[in-house]
Amino acid sequence: MYNSYQISLIIKQMSKQKNITVKKLLEDCQINKGFIYDLEHKASYPSCDKIIRIADYFNCSVDYLLGRTDNPKINK
Numbered sequence: 001m002y003n004s005y006q007i008s009l010i011i012k013q014m015s016k017q018k019n020i021t022v023k024k025l026l027e028d029c030q031i032n033k034g035f036i037y038d039l040e041h042k043a044s045y046p047s048c049d050k051i052i053r054i055a056d057y058f059n060c061s062v063d064y065l066l067g068r069t070d071n072p073k074i075n076k
Contacts, residue, residue: 002066007046008039010065014058014072029053 015022026033031050038044055062060072 002068004039004043004045006067007051007065008036010067011036011039011054014060018058025054025057029057 011025012022015025022036023033026035029050031053035046035050039046051062051065055065058065058072061069061074063069063074064072
């Protein structure tokens with residue numbers, strides 16, 4: 001099972017690898033700027049829609065963002 005903090009770390013890591021800011025990612029995906037804070041500090045779970053938008057933005061699998069696989073191209 002995934003947790004919200006783990007998801008935030010994966011999103012930050014991917015942003016860093018793609019050399020974009022998390023702020024830019026969230027703006028481009030039309031997600032509120034408090035999204036990462038909520039994941040980290042409020043342990044809120046993201047909606048499927050938001051996870052799909054981020055996965056599409058990074059061209060990776062949803063499973064990767066959820067920490068179900070170490071390979072961004074694999075869906076479980």
